[in-house]
Amino acid sequence: MVLLQPIGRAVLALLAATGRVALFTGPAVGHCVSPPIYWRAILRQMVDIGFYSLPVVGLTALFTGMVLALQSYTGFARFNAEGAVANVVVLSMTRELGPVLAGLMVAGRVGAAMAAEIGTMRVTEQIDALTTLSTNPMKYLVAPRIVAATLVMVPLVLVADIVGVMGGWLVSVTKLNFNSSTYLLNTLTFVQTMDVVSGLVKAAVFGFVVSLMGCYHGFNSRGGARGVGTATTNAVVSASILILLLDYVLTAMFFGA
Amino acid sequence: MTAKLSLRDVTKSFGSKTVLAGVTVDVQPGESLVIIGGSGTGKSVTLKCILGLLEADGGSIHCDGREITHARGAERAAFLSRIGMLFQGAALFDSLPVWQNVAFGLIQGRGMAALEAKDVALTKLAAVGLGPEVAALFPSELSGGMQKRVSLARAIATDPEILFFDEPTTGLDPIMADVINSLIRDRVDDLGATAISITHDMASVRKIATKVAMLYQGRIIWCGPVEEIDHSGNAFVDQFIHGRADGPIRMAVRAG
Numbered sequence: 001m002v003l004l005q006p007i008g009r010a011v012l013a014l015l016a017a018t019g020r021v022a023l024f025t026g027p028a029v030g031h032c033v034s035p036p037i038y039w040r041a042i043l044r045q046m047v048d049i050g051f052y053s054l055p056v057v058g059l060t061a062l063f064t065g066m067v068l069a070l071q072s073y074t075g076f077a078r079f080n081a082e083g084a085v086a087n088v089v090v091l092s093m094t095r096e097l098g099p100v101l102a103g104l105m106v107a108g109r110v111g112a113a114m115a116a117e118i119g120t121m122r123v124t125e126q127i128d129a130l131t132t133l134s135t136n137p138m139k140y141l142v143a144p145r146i147v148a149a150t151l152v153m154v155p156l157v158l159v160a161d162i163v164g165v166m167g168g169w170l171v172s173v174t175k176l177n178f179n180s181s182t183y184l185l186n187t188l189t190f191v192q193t194m195d196v197v198s199g200l201v202k203a204a205v206f207g208f209v210v211s212l213m214g215c216y217h218g219f220n221s222r223g224g225a226r227g228v229g230t231a232t233t234n235a236v237v238s239a240s241i242l243i244l245l246l247d248y249v250l251t252a253m254f255f256g257a
Numbered sequence: 258m259t260a261k262l263s264l265r266d267v268t269k270s271f272g273s274k275t276v277l278a279g280v281t282v283d284v285q286p287g288e289s290l291v292i293i294g295g296s297g298t299g300k301s302v303t304l305k306c307i308l309g310l311l312e313a314d315g316g317s318i319h320c321d322g323r324e325i326t327h328a329r330g331a332e333r334a335a336f337l338s339r340i341g342m343l344f345q346g347a348a349l350f351d352s353l354p355v356w357q358n359v360a361f362g363l364i365q366g367r368g369m370a371a372l373e374a375k376d377v378a379l380t381k382l383a384a385v386g387l388g389p390e391v392a393a394l395f396p397s398e399l400s401g402g403m404q405k406r407v408s409l410a411r412a413i414a415t416d417p418e419i420l421f422f423d424e425p426t427t428g429l430d431p432i433m434a435d436v437i438n439s440l441i442r443d444r445v446d447d448l449g450a451t452a453i454s455i456t457h458d459m460a461s462v463r464k465i466a467t468k469v470a471m472l473y474q475g476r477i478i479w480c481g482p483v484e485e486i487d488h489s490g491n492a493f494v495d496q497f498i499h500g501r502a503d504g505p506i507r508m509a510v511r512a513g
Contacts, residue, residue, distance in 0.1 A: 124346055124348060125345070125346060126349075126350055128344065129349075129350070131308070131310060131337065132310075132337060132421075133361050133362040133365065133411075134334055134337050134338050
């Protein structure tokens with residue numbers, strides 16, 4: 001009985017947290033699609049989230065593509081199947097690694113920044129000030145971030161896909177003695193529209209999750225600098241876990257038997 | 258005469274802790290009510306309940322005879338469009354320059370064009386003693402006193418009917434505190450507004466109040482004209498205004 005108590009407490013806490021997130025998500029999504037829509041704020045967020053994440057996402061994708069080519073070559077060489085390297089790289093990047101790694105990088109860079117900024121606004125009463133100035137903080141602070149992150153993650157992941165494939169091509173051609181045009185031809189003939197589209201759908205979902213968690217934890221932060229720090233940590237951890245969880249769910253939906 | 262703001266038996270608890278145990282007070286049009294009381298007695302909670310930032314558990318809050326206790330949506334927005342608020346820490350938006358902070362309520366709340374709103378912002382900044390050179394600065398570039406002035410300019414930018422001041426002189430040196438108190442009194446007089454302030458700074462009380470209410474353990478224990486505060490005959494009020502450690506007041510430990 002004593003052993004069951006902590007499990008029960010944890011389950012209840014998880015259910016309560018899920019409920020709180022759901023109660024936050026409903027109005028947040030509602031404000032995303034109802035006027036007034038702050039277009040300039042959305043554009044600014046798209047630049048912050050998308051453009052400024054390009055270096056970190058690009059580098060991650062590049063090295064992942066390179067490692068993928070090296071590792072799959074080592075493995076496939078044992079079965080004389082080195083020709084499948086291009087196929088493995090493009091499939092892994094477009095379906096899984098592009099969206100997941102970009103999502104995790106954006107969670108670390110953008111989700112944390114959102115939680116810290118909104119959290120600081122909460123503890124310094126700036127959010128209360130917004131309310132007294134006849135401005136709905138959910139509409140002004142949360143909705144633009146969610147819309148921007150959901151939209152901008154799609155092109156960001158497309159770039160990550162291309163950079164990742166080019167990373168694999170670079171290693172294959174310069175180090176593994178592949179023929180450049182054969183490698184690229186293999187890549188283009190093997191990849192299917194669904195592979196790319198499923199990855200881009202995941203990108204949009206991950207962008208939504210990262211921004212939602214950043215805004216939720218920032219909006220509900222309490223207790224000064226320590227509270228903001230906790231909110232930032234929670235935003236990154238919860239977004240990362242949800243990305244991995246939803247990746248499985250979406251993969252099962254798209255490609256499940 | 259219908260009170261501008263009327264609180265009747267307002268209660269608010271957080272879990273098992275009761276912060277407001279039945280606050281009842283009226284503010285007439287043009288009056289400047291200052292609520293005094295020690296830390297943790299519920300001053301800020303009272304203000305937040307009026308503004309709708311917290312929802313009262315019980316009792317009623319009326320503005321011009323219309324109940325706003327649980328007002329939401331358009332009804333709450335209509336009330337908020339009539340008020341201005343100066344926050345304890347100024348609560349300026351640190352991502353916006355000074356003029357956009359002052360003009361925020363005009364641009365976002367009333368849909369005024371940015372150029373026109375900037376002109377109004379410069380006028381309001383001048384009214385609190387700040388020149389146009391400050392307009393382009395960011396809040397982090399200003400001293401505490403200047404931030405309070407900008408916050409006051411933001412509070413009066415929309416010419417509100419009711420002004421709220423939350424600890425307006427906290428963290429300021431005595432001279433700057435007196436400057437802020439004078440500005441508050443003058444701007445409230447200019448607008449002909451009703452004002453509600455919370456503070457434990459007795460210099461502020463004597464300068465900006467026409468009526469004083471003392472909050473203790475979640476209730477108003479004394480309320481009267483500022484001229485009578487030194488002869489209230491209330492041991493709690495006497496202890497508070499003279500800042501004595503000995504007396505009937507036992508200070509709460511947690512903020513409220």
